[in-house]
Amino acid sequence: xxxxxxxxxxxxxxxxxxxxxxxxxxxxxxxxxxxxxxxxxxxxxxxxxxxxxxxxxxxxxxxxxxxxxxxxxxxxxxxxxxxxxxxxxxxxxxxxxxxxxxxxxxxxxxxxxxxxxxxxxxxxxxxxxxxxxxxxxxxxxxxxxxxx
Amino acid sequence: xxxxxxxxxxxxxxxxxxxxxxxxxxxxxxxxxxxxxxxxxxxxxxxxxxxxxxxxxxxxxxxxxxxxxxxxxxxxxxxxxxxxxxxxxxxxxxxxxxxxxxxxxxxxxxxxxxxxxxxxxxxxxxxxxxxxxxxxxxxxxxxxxxxx
Numbered sequence: 001x002x003x004x005x006x007x008x009x010x011x012x013x014x015x016x017x018x019x020x021x022x023x024x025x026x027x028x029x030x031x032x033x034x035x036x037x038x039x040x041x042x043x044x045x046x047x048x049x050x051x052x053x054x055x056x057x058x059x060x061x062x063x064x065x066x067x068x069x070x071x072x073x074x075x076x077x078x079x080x081x082x083x084x085x086x087x088x089x090x091x092x093x094x095x096x097x098x099x100x101x102x103x104x105x106x107x108x109x110x111x112x113x114x115x116x117x118x119x120x121x122x123x124x125x126x127x128x129x130x131x132x133x134x135x136x137x138x139x140x141x142x143x144x145x146x147x148x
Numbered sequence: 149x150x151x152x153x154x155x156x157x158x159x160x161x162x163x164x165x166x167x168x169x170x171x172x173x174x175x176x177x178x179x180x181x182x183x184x185x186x187x188x189x190x191x192x193x194x195x196x197x198x199x200x201x202x203x204x205x206x207x208x209x210x211x212x213x214x215x216x217x218x219x220x221x222x223x224x225x226x227x228x229x230x231x232x233x234x235x236x237x238x239x240x241x242x243x244x245x246x247x248x249x250x251x252x253x254x255x256x257x258x259x260x261x262x263x264x265x266x267x268x269x270x271x272x273x274x275x276x277x278x279x280x281x282x283x284x285x286x287x288x289x290x291x292x293x294x295x296x
Contacts, residue, residue, distance in 0.1 A: 028293055028294075032293050036289060043279065043281075050275070077286065081286065084290065085290065085293050126198055130191055134190065134191035138229065139287035141187065142184065142229060142232065142233065146176075
């Protein structure tokens with residue numbers, strides 16, 4: 001894994017300076033945006049680097065294209081994560097405790113919100129809500145399994 | 149969320165009877181397969197129910213098709229999860245501790261393995277490895293953010 005050291009040194013030191021917005025809800029949302037946005041950006045960076053290596057040519061135009069794509073995809077991942085963290089925090093406050101049902105409802109609401117904002121049809125909004133809920137539940141289960 | 153109660157009553161009681169294979173590695177892998185397979189199956193069930201409700205007709209043929217799709221997608225989700233949990237457990241044992249780098253490497257290896265088994269091109273294997281690593285890292289960060 002050549003990317004291990006690369007993204008480790010890029011991201012680890014930055015994340016210690018968490019932005020303080022004065023409220024845990026905002027802190028979490030912004031933290032989610034920055035962290036997951038960085039992950040999304042790193043993913044595009046790794047993909048574009050691999051494509052450049054495979055083609056064997058690096059031009060100014062391609063680097064610019066890669067940077068734009070990194071920003072765009074990073075912002076998208078960050079927004080989805082920010083919405084999810086915010087929604088999950090709200091559900092946690094309302095329900096009073098935390099389990100996989102929070103993740104499911106949070107993922108479903110996030111999927112619905114994100115696809116509604118992107119002007120999809122009502123049909124797709126429901127499908128994205130179902131997919132979002134399923135993915136969030138699966139991620140919740142998996143993290144518990146690997147951390148136990 | 150009409151699906152909350154439905155999948156809650158379907159899945160919660162089952163998961164308490166964990167299969168004991170005699171070794172934590174096998175236990176986790178099987179547990180991951182069952183849990184995430186159930187999540188994948190529930191996702192397809194919810195999607196197919198929604199489609200039936202929207203079209204307004206339920207035939208025997210469609211129910212059979214939905215059941216087949218549930219099994220197929222459930223097995224796929226379960227396999228990916230089982231591989232991920234197994235790989236992550238191995239990495240954790242080798243590295244001796246647990247952080248987001250485990251999730252990243254585990255996700256990348258799982259993405260590479262699953263797409264290599266599915267006979268994709270070398271190009272796609274690397275892309276899936278990158279995507280898998282990014283998704284696993286994002287899930288790890290998100291679960292930490294929402295649980296802290």
